Amino acid sequence: MSGARPRVAVVAFPGSNDDHDAVWALNALGADAVLVWHAAERLPEDVGAVVLPGGFSYGDYLRCGAIARFSPAMRAVTEFAAAGGPVLGICNGFQILCEAGLLPGVLRPNASLSFVCRDVAVRVELDAPPFTSRCRQGQELVIPVKHGEGCWFAPPELIEQLEQNGQIVLRYVGDNPNGSVDDVAGVVNERGNVMGLMPHPEHAVDPLLGSGDGALILASLLDAARDFALAPV
Amino acid sequence: MKATVLVRPKQGILDPQGQAVEDSLRHLGFAVAEARVGRVIDLEVDVVDPQQARADVERMCAELLANPLIESYEIEIAA
Numbered sequence: 001m002s003g004a005r006p007r008v009a010v011v012a013f014p015g016s017n018d019d020h021d022a023v024w025a026l027n028a029l030g031a032d033a034v035l036v037w038h039a040a041e042r043l044p045e046d047v048g049a050v051v052l053p054g055g056f057s058y059g060d061y062l063r064c065g066a067i068a069r070f071s072p073a074m075r076a077v078t079e080f081a082a083a084g085g086p087v088l089g090i091c092n093g094f095q096i097l098c099e100a101g102l103l104p105g106v107l108r109p110n111a112s113l114s115f116v117c118r119d120v121a122v123r124v125e126l127d128a129p130p131f132t133s134r135c136r137q138g139q140e141l142v143i144p145v146k147h148g149e150g151c152w153f154a155p156p157e158l159i160e161q162l163e164q165n166g167q168i169v170l171r172y173v174g175d176n177p178n179g180s181v182d183d184v185a186g187v188v189n190e191r192g193n194v195m196g197l198m199p200h201p202e203h204a205v206d207p208l209l210g211s212g213d214g215a216l217i218l219a220s221l222l223d224a225a226r227d228f229a230l231a232p233v
Numbered sequence: 234m235k236a237t238v239l240v241r242p243k244q245g246i247l248d249p250q251g252q253a254v255e256d257s258l259r260h261l262g263f264a265v266a267e268a269r270v271g272r273v274i275d276l277e278v279d280v281v282d283p284q285q286a287r288a289d290v291e292r293m294c295a296e297l298l299a300n301p302l303i304e305s306y307e308i309e310i311a312a
Binding site: 062063066099105106108109110111112113151153154155179 | 246247249250253297298300302303
């Protein structure tokens with residue numbers, strides 16, 4: 001069981017570039033965040049949550065996120081998720097979780113083919129632990145995106161299934177920056193303990209930088225991390 | 234043994250890269266109705282039996298080279 005400052009592992013891959021921002025933001029919100037190099041075969045002890053940060057792991061070779069899933073740390077992350085541990089993938093982290101089969105769908109090049117870097121509004125479709133317990137359903141959050149391949153895609157029958165299961169957590173409001181189907185900005189797995197989103201909550205934890213709304217998601221994650229006790233192996 | 238994998242965006246999947254290429258070809262004056270952009274992966278497989286090679290490459294496609302949600306693939310094994 002984690003103490004008052006829940007330990008969160010932030011996995012850094014070759015090419016990750018938001019890993020330090022994620023650590024900074026999580027610590028600012030009361031976490032004991034630790035960087036874990038992708039070659040690590042195990043997560044640190046007492047980890048209550050895992051964050052896969054943004055960036056361009058392995059240069060986005062083949063398809064974004066497709067290579068990172070073979071990193072040794074991803075085996076540990078997969079085991080952690082299978083044990084019910086909360087795992088949050090941001091941007092490239094979202095792409096990796098989709099390619100690893102831990103999340104439904106896939107991220108494709110933006111419909112505009114342009115890299116987008118701006119604040120967007122997203123609507124909270126599901127307010128529940130472990131990622132949105134501090135939000136309320138229908139609440140709009142302003143969080144920046146910065147990506148070239150954030151066009152989430154799933155075939156219609158899969159989307160219908162996700163909708164029925166309540167797995168679509170965030171949708172863009174008004175301005176869809178990448179052409180994702182159904183304006184999807186963030187999804188969870190069937191069990192609800194793995195989430196991916198394209199917007200960067202770690203870049204929106206201080207109103208001085210334009211918005212503090214991302215803190216709601218990360219603070220929700222920290223609540224869950226406090227509650228999660230990694231079952232002894 | 235040489236093997237070639239052709240990976241294509243599935244029909245009906247939006248292909249913004251293909252659209253950009255299509256627009257550019259039109260700008261050059263070519264009569265192009267549609268362009269789709271895929272990927273070619275040339276492999277030198279350490280297997281002698283062509284059937285075995287095909288089975289191996291088939292698994293490579295399923296596990297890594299193509300994402301079945303959005304891409305289809307074709308495998309050519311050199312005679």
